[in-house]
Amino acid sequence: MTSLILDSLEIHNFRTFHHLQIERLGRVNLIVGKNNVGKTSLLEALWLYAKQGSPEVIRYILEKRNEIKRTAADERRQIQPQFSDIRHLFYGREAVEMRSGASAHIVAGHTGLLSITVDWFVRQAARSQSGYKLVPYQESSNITSEKMLGLEINTESQRKDRFLVEDIFNPSRTHLLEAEDAYPAIFVPASGITRTEVEAFWDGIALTDREKDVIEALQIIAPAVERLNLIGLHDSQGSRIPAVKLKHYDGPVNLSSLGEGMNRMFTIALALVNAGAGMLLIDEIENGLHYTVQPDMWRLIFAVAHRLNVQVFAATHSWDCIAAFQQAANEHAEEGMLIRLENRDGDSVTTLFDERRMGIAAREDIEVR
Amino acid sequence: MADRNILLVEGKDDEHVFKSLLMHHQVPEVFRIKNKDGVNNLLETLDVEIDRSGLERLGIVVDADTDLDARWQSLHDRLRMSGYPNVPAVPDLSGTIIEHPGRPKLGIWLMPDNAASGMLEDFVGYLVRQGDLLWDLAEVSLQQIPEAERRFPETHWIKARVYTWLAWQEEPGKPMGQAITATYFDANASQAQQLITWLNRLFDLTP
Numbered sequence: 001m002t003s004l005i006l007d008s009l010e011i012h013n014f015r016t017f018h019h020l021q022i023e024r025l026g027r028v029n030l031i032v033g034k035n036n037v038g039k040t041s042l043l044e045a046l047w048l049y050a051k052q053g054s055p056e057v058i059r060y061i062l063e064k065r066n067e068i069k070r071t072a073a074d075e076r077r078q079i080q081p082q083f084s085d086i087r088h089l090f091y092g093r094e095a096v097e098m099r100s101g102a103s104a105h106i107v108a109g110h111t112g113l114l115s116i117t118v119d120w121f122v123r124q125a126a127r128s129q130s131g132y133k134l135v136p137y138q139e140s141s142n143i144t145s146e147k148m149l150g151l152e153i154n155t156e157s158q159r160k161d162r163f164l165v166e167d168i169f170n171p172s173r174t175h176l177l178e179a180e181d182a183y184p185a186i187f188v189p190a191s192g193i194t195r196t197e198v199e200a201f202w203d204g205i206a207l208t209d210r211e212k213d214v215i216e217a218l219q220i221i222a223p224a225v226e227r228l229n230l231i232g233l234h235d236s237q238g239s240r241i242p243a244v245k246l247k248h249y250d251g252p253v254n255l256s257s258l259g260e261g262m263n264r265m266f267t268i269a270l271a272l273v274n275a276g277a278g279m280l281l282i283d284e285i286e287n288g289l290h291y292t293v294q295p296d297m298w299r300l301i302f303a304v305a306h307r308l309n310v311q312v313f314a315a316t317h318s319w320d321c322i323a324a325f326q327q328a329a330n331e332h333a334e335e336g337m338l339i340r341l342e343n344r345d346g347d348s349v350t351t352l353f354d355e356r357r358m359g360i361a362a363r364e365d366i367e368v369r
Numbered sequence: 370m371a372d373r374n375i376l377l378v379e380g381k382d383d384e385h386v387f388k389s390l391l392m393h394h395q396v397p398e399v400f401r402i403k404n405k406d407g408v409n410n411l412l413e414t415l416d417v418e419i420d421r422s423g424l425e426r427l428g429i430v431v432d433a434d435t436d437l438d439a440r441w442q443s444l445h446d447r448l449r450m451s452g453y454p455n456v457p458a459v460p461d462l463s464g465t466i467i468e469h470p471g472r473p474k475l476g477i478w479l480m481p482d483n484a485a486s487g488m489l490e491d492f493v494g495y496l497v498r499q500g501d502l503l504w505d506l507a508e509v510s511l512q513q514i515p516e517a518e519r520r521f522p523e524t525h526w527i528k529a530r531v532y533t534w535l536a537w538q539e540e541p542g543k544p545m546g547q548a549i550t551a552t553y554f555d556a557n558a559s560q561a562q563q564l565i566t567w568l569n570r571l572f573d574l575t576p
Contacts, residue, residue, distance in 0.1 A: 340422065344471055351420045360417040364405075367372070367422045 014104035015041040026337030033341035039315035050185030053153035055177040134162040184278025210273035217269030260288035276308040291320035298328030374400035376428035385546025393556040432488035464567030476571030496554035507533040
């Protein structure tokens, strides 16, 4: 088995987690647990780790949960609102104090590390290039400089990046902030991905053998699907949408007209084949998918993840989805891991079920959710 | 609804004996008895049973069989692996109870009495009333079988004795559980009381 990006994981002080430890990870991991135990937070931590603390990812995950509340430009510049929003990244949220700062750590395997610290910085003009660099307020000799709120990101490569929170929150600036050495990682939220992402992902695999994997995924639901393409909508943005050729019909049929399940299956398969040598993160994977198609979906995910060396992390609270995962996992030795996440007296606790334990749970009728 | 309280037993006979005793002693039905179809399966799947979602209390009833120490050691090792560092070196005579923070409460009963080697039938044998003539006659009959004609292994002697005795009751051949309900056996015998006391402690019931 090719080595995995992550064989274990430890999280400190990030979002829901005061401390979370997962001692062993598989190639295809299904995270299960009740609401509010932190399934989405776990996916976010993995994504942030893979992207090595990318400011774009930070903004995305906060925006996705409506945690960036101030959008007007002048409000964005104020320290107090910035702090109220950025502290959602850290355990305890409201309890995080402005003067004390906070750090979150994500430790992967023996060597992987990502830490994010919120702190005070001042701008210092850089000599060589245009722009400025950020110096910790404590170390700054120039105490007349404006005190600004920022994040310091440290990674395993001992790279140290500092970003102003106002830049992170500013969509027109975030993409200018650099994040390097990241693993390919794709996050598929419960609601699916944007049209722009669909277009980019399709262009990433068009006319390669990976198209076949996506078509095969669609055939799990609709065996009549023969071909797949993105076709122009002729709107002002020149958007393209997925359409298929069906066996007994000569012409394009919009994928969305074939039902919600088709869209979800398409999204999952497309993201999967674009995540080669990287990570795929899927929240509420079963969304819109009838239980009868889920075992075959998992079989496909196991096979493709193995072939393209993708490490998959999906979250669900659906019993059918777990049963389907167990079925497929039992056919793929040492690849699948069911991770139960729960909150016991304020502590996050994980319980792992590998193939042996999943097999026992299924056979002996033991509830794992 | 998740099962919060479970009692794992080796087989059908254990299940029925427990059900009859529980009914007789009017123990509230706050736990489910799960037949694990054999001691090997019970032991091999124990780590997963302990990690059952929402489990709060788990009882384990297994036969000591011929080697009580070995049986205890195998439970001991498995439970340590499942996150119980505090398993005692020897079983508690009144039935072992183990509590560890963040883990379900565990109870272990080694048939017949947490001290002797043996099995369920030894325990049921304790429930025969003092001075029962047929109980002695059953033993005598077994001893009269010429060695060459005896078809059961020596280790199953007590089984043969219990079933012989059951064959001679008012309604011959009643299974053990039903024979308890029919009061052929004495469900108030002290060994039965001890078992019920252990169950009450394990499942936090007030008798």
